[in-house]
Amino acid sequence: MADFVSFPKRGLVCVSGPDAATLLDGLLTHNVAGAGPGACVYTAMLTPQGKFLFELFIIAPETGTYWIDVSEPASFAKRLSLYRLRSKVTIEDKSEAYMVGAVWSAEALPSNTIHYPDPRHSELPQRFIAPRVELPSEAAAFAAYEQTRLGLGVPDLAADLLVEKDFILEGLMDEMGGVDFHKGCYVGQEMTSRMKRRTTVKTKLCRVRYEGAAPAFETPILADGWEVGRMRTGGPGHGLALIRFDRAQKAISEGQELRAGDQPIQLDPPSWMQVPS
Template identity: 25%
Template sequence: MNNSVYILKDRAILYVNGQDARDFLQNLISNDINKVTDSSSCFASLLTPQGKFLYEFIVVKHKSGFFIDCEKSQSEEILNQLNLYKIRSKVEILNLSNEFVVASFGYEKYLSIDDSKDILGFTMRYREDPIVLDPRNKNLGARLIINLEKLYLSLKKLELKDDKIENYYHQSHKLGIVPKNLNKLKNKLFGIECNFEELNGIDFKKGCYVGQENTARIKLKNKLSKRLLPVEIIDGKLDEDETVYCNEIEIGKILINEEYPFALIKFSNENFNKDLTLKSKNGSFKIFIPEWLKI
């Protein structure tokens, strides 16, 4: 069994609390907040009114409110966006990133812990702190959200050993799930094009939320023709926002060009062939389609 743990220092923890917290989040996020209980967490996003991607996060019940586990580079913007929508709602929104930290460890290790269940998003308490089986994909393992002061004692008790965060990024990219640089996606694609339906981040049965109308229309009218897909560089380098070509036909755009690259690809285009080498101005690469994505 792999006993590695990754301290995700690039994650932030926001806290939404107050008597209106549940209704407040329900009106904003793409998933159903009623799925979030003491024993269940969810993945969700915040979209523009047009349904374009802004932010993504994991929502975890904590005391009388909700932890928002998000990328640190997006945390202040998420805080500001939530405050913008707050108006007269009785909610308090705090940034607790100086107090809490997220640690991720493997799926098998998670299953070895007493009371764990093999259910995506299942949430249990370890010495009062939530451990969540990642609601997107179990191969991303579990997440412990814990006060910094208690972190290393809990890791010791769980017999977990600190490992390089790059190994976590690599595993996430290999699974086809964006590990970092989420700001490069902002306003550039629809939330549903980020594969949020397959990653359990959209609920099509809940009521209205910001961006719901276009998201539902794309789904119901079968208009989904582009998807965010991971890239494996063969040669050269990639530049952000450059065009992707297959046999000299334009079929997409590079959105994340750094160590763990992703491109928005017109997967339904007759010229797209996942087995062919694709080109950009300065590089050649392949797209790989994750096992969990049926296209």
């Protein structure tokens, strides 16, 4: 297996200029002040209704310059440009020149690579940004990375949530440090704060276990014919599902089995997750 894996669906967007921090802080769920050359700010961009759009990992190689690891970088850069107006900001999609990914052994990467801990979980491989190079076949490396991520119960919101439909609190983003509930206003803040204050988050991504191959993405999870969730990303033996906990826990307490198609499903929330009561 390779010592690192690049993420083909993710890329790098550079935001720089005197007004870069102000622009980003007004749009994202976390302020970018904590970003540095090896320090990452984990955050998201939402719709005005508080629905998920983009999951972001931001570092700052120098003052006033922010490198953003994001899925669908061209779409993100375009949407960000809509908010720029007269701000003194430059927005560049650098995905053709740089790759982003995860690394088990930093020595395997070029010397001009930036790598930093993944803020979502201490046991995940470090993330990196590096000049784009030709890579050998890395299917095994990506599979190993996904098994690690899913085994820890860590969502990849770009893969596990539906854009413009799901909420980031359903994706455990606040529990992974991606939401600052004390910062100033940002797009989608009202709904996000309301959900947190009123503890209305009954549906969350949760690690699940099963025998054999994963059920297909969006396979309904049923208990006695009633839907209690839907499968999201899965791997051999375990994966993540979006679970309506009040329904699922009631079904389990009544001795009903959860099933995705013909497969029995067991809820297996990780110890760091806040399970809805």
